[in-house]
Amino acid sequence: MNNYYNYQNYLNQAAKKMNPPTDNMNSLKNEGIVNQNQMNMGQMNKKIYEPYEGFIKGSMFPELYKPYKIANPYEIKPMNEQAELLTYIDALGFAMIDLNLYLDLYPNDRNMIERYNQYRMQKEEFMKQYESKFGPLVTTSDALKNYPWAWDNRPWPWENK
């Protein structure tokens, strides 16, 4: 489980730099929000995995993780710096996808909205780092200022590295 801890530490450190920890529960209590409708509020302070763990498990939500045949999830084993940087982007992007589906149904879960935005800002940071070194991931990237046009740089996602 070596890789796992390395990724998690790296992500946690990046998170601390960008976002001083806040006490989400307190800010909710201070605003005096009453939990009347579970679907509207979501489950308060619901436990979720950290992005990398959720990513390799395929779910950010422990209660929905039901593996088949495997005792431990497969670790991501990047072969170079590019693939390693992409793993952080993948993990944070995955966390956003899974929280988005949850928030569609529980739009008043303020805690989860904060987590979503924390991951979003972290992902943007890693995207900038990645794109300055390896070219654009999206057509809105600053890396498209470069000459010649960088969008068609290989590898394309399906190419074997």
Add this chain to the structure above:
Amino acid sequence: MFLYEKKLEYPINIRKKDLNMAKNLLAQYGGCDSELAASLRYLNQRYTMPDAKGMALLTDIGTEELAHVEMISTMIAQLMEGATIEELSKAGLNGHYTMHDRGLFPTDPNGVPFTTAYIETTGDWRADLESDMAAEQRARATYEHLMNETNDPDVLAPLAFLRQRENVHYARFKELRDYYMNKNQPNVD
């Protein structure tokens, strides 16, 4: 509209050619319970969801399924890379070679071409969401069959990821269906 991110949802790097597995994976590319069928099904059903929760959830799951189509196609392309005509023939892909060479084409493993009949839109939220829940379960079962057919960790890792996403999608569709049931949301407008 859709914006493209030039990466996969989950990394795929298959080093070992395996034409039998490429053929089996067609189930999730062009079969009745495939990722392609799922993405089109949800993206079509979203127009008649009764409220914002349903419109959002079907848009977002439908979009994620498009990313899964890309993962499955990538797996098939990598498993077929460098295949000779003899190897394709031996795996029962001679018909595929004759018509499509090494190109990708959405059929199921038996060569039955993808059809829009798999999309299953009724315009009735209950019928649609319950069909979506069943579709997620069928896709989960198919992923388990696929995981039983290989020992290659390069193939098993993305399969395990995709299988788990079916569990999550199933749970979200069920929550939405139960929410509408509790609200006594009428089935039709």
